Amino acid sequence: MTRWLVTGGAGYIGAHVAEALLASGRDVVVLDDLSSGHRAFVPDGAELVEGSLLDRAALDRALAGDVAGVVHLAGYKYAGESVRRPLHAYRQNVTATVELLEAMRDADVRRIVFSSSAGVYGTPDVDRVTESTATAPESPYGETKLVGEWLLADERAAAALEGRAFASVALRYFNVIGSGSDRIRDTSPHNLVPKVLAVLAEGRTPQINGDDYPTPDGTNVRDYVHVADVALAHVAAAERLERGEPLEPVYNLGSGAGASNLELMRAIAAATGIDFTPGIAPRRAGDPASIVADGTLAARDLDWRMRHTIDAMVASAWSAAQAASA
Numbered sequence: 001m002t003r004w005l006v007t008g009g010a011g012y013i014g015a016h017v018a019e020a021l022l023a024s025g026r027d028v029v030v031l032d033d034l035s036s037g038h039r040a041f042v043p044d045g046a047e048l049v050e051g052s053l054l055d056r057a058a059l060d061r062a063l064a065g066d067v068a069g070v071v072h073l074a075g076y077k078y079a080g081e082s083v084r085r086p087l088h089a090y091r092q093n094v095t096a097t098v099e100l101l102e103a104m105r106d107a108d109v110r111r112i113v114f115s116s117s118a119g120v121y122g123t124p125d126v127d128r129v130t131e132s133t134a135t136a137p138e139s140p141y142g143e144t145k146l147v148g149e150w151l152l153a154d155e156r157a158a159a160a161l162e163g164r165a166f167a168s169v170a171l172r173y174f175n176v177i178g179s180g181s182d183r184i185r186d187t188s189p190h191n192l193v194p195k196v197l198a199v200l201a202e203g204r205t206p207q208i209n210g211d212d213y214p215t216p217d218g219t220n221v222r223d224y225v226h227v228a229d230v231a232l233a234h235v236a237a238a239e240r241l242e243r244g245e246p247l248e249p250v251y252n253l254g255s256g257a258g259a260s261n262l263e264l265m266r267a268i269a270a271a272t273g274i275d276f277t278p279g280i281a282p283r284r285a286g287d288p289a290s291i292v293a294d295g296t297l298a299a300r301d302l303d304w305r306m307r308h309t310i311d312a313m314v315a316s317a318w319s320a321a322q323a324a325s326a
């Protein structure tokens with residue numbers, strides 16, 4: 001049985017990844033400082049090392065015991081907030097990744113799957129974002145994810161020069177929503193679905209920013225993917241790295257189809273049974289009309305496919321939110 005370290009495994013996506021790795025028959029150790037994660041999200045059967053990536057002793061403890069590879073999800077993920085806290089974003093996402101790569105090298109851990117983000121593309125001027133679409137991050141957060149990808153590429157090159165085994169892959173997630181089980185949910189105060197559910201719970205009417213964009217219904221189009229599908233792509237990546245099979249350096253985890261804000265609101269109304277018509281607020285500066293990703297490469301190599309409809313994604317988010325407030 002191989003053992004994988006999941007950094008950020010007490011977080012929303014990381015806990016789903018930890019669960020999927022356990023279900024695949026692997027052992028899991030989680031390293032998490034619980035800054036935005038929750039102890040209760042760590043699945044039964046996974047060991048939790050409570051500590052920060054910035055604490056070398058904690059990292060060494062997490063990497064002890066023949067770890068086959070690392071899924072690195074820990075980080076500071078609030079793109080909007082990162083504009084106000086760039087140094088914090090860089091410390092949590094870049095310095096922490098340097099610390100992790102150093103500790104991995106010293107412990108002879110040779111494989112890493114890295115959580116990157118659609119944020120590396122900024123505002124792409126194409127109908128479908130592919131992995132070769134130019135990167136142009138527009139927030140410190142997006143920059144830190146791109147630097148993370150560069151660190152992996154540089155470390156791969158250095159390892160090749162030294163004749164040392166090291167393999168990595170970066171997965172660029174688009175808009176991750178839903179829950180694989182009622183035990184784990186997105187608790188971010190900034191992500192769209194939990195924000196809308198919180199507004200509804202307070203009896204207020206959710207707002208859409210702008211309805212005059214050049215999209216079919218005038219509202220922004222985004223690419224939503226289910227967190228459990230995202231988690232399975234990590235297991236496929238881990239498997240390929242274990243087998244020493246080649247992977248691209250980066251993959252988009254996007255659906256190939258978008259949903260508009262209005263469509264998402266309708267799905268939320270259907271799931272919650274709350275009949276509401278969203279208010280229309282002014283456009284927000286910097287919001288691109290539409291971002292849809294091409295997931296063809298991930299479908300080819302990482303068993304990536306949409307196993308859930310938008311309605312099912314939203315219904316699972318609502319179910320987990322209900323379970324938490326019960």
Ligand SMILES: NC(=O)c1ccc[n+]([C@@H]2O[C@H](COP(=O)([O-])OP(=O)(O)OC[C@H]3O[C@@H](n4cnc5c(N)ncnc54)[C@H](O)[C@@H]3O)[C@@H](O)[C@H]2O)c1
Pocket residue numbers: 007008009010011012013014031032033034035036037038051052053054072073074075076077092096115116117118172173174175176177
């Ligand atoms: N949610 C999305 O739609 C989305 C999209 C693109 C990329 N991502 C990336 O996916 C990853 C996971 O996101 P999430 O939505 O699960 O966020 P999350 O905040 O729920 O999870 C992050 C986890 O990392 C932990 N953590 C943060 N800093 C740490 C540190 N220094 N040491 C140890 N643990 C630390 C937190 O406590 C938390 O459990 C992040 O790297 C994020 O940037 C998320």
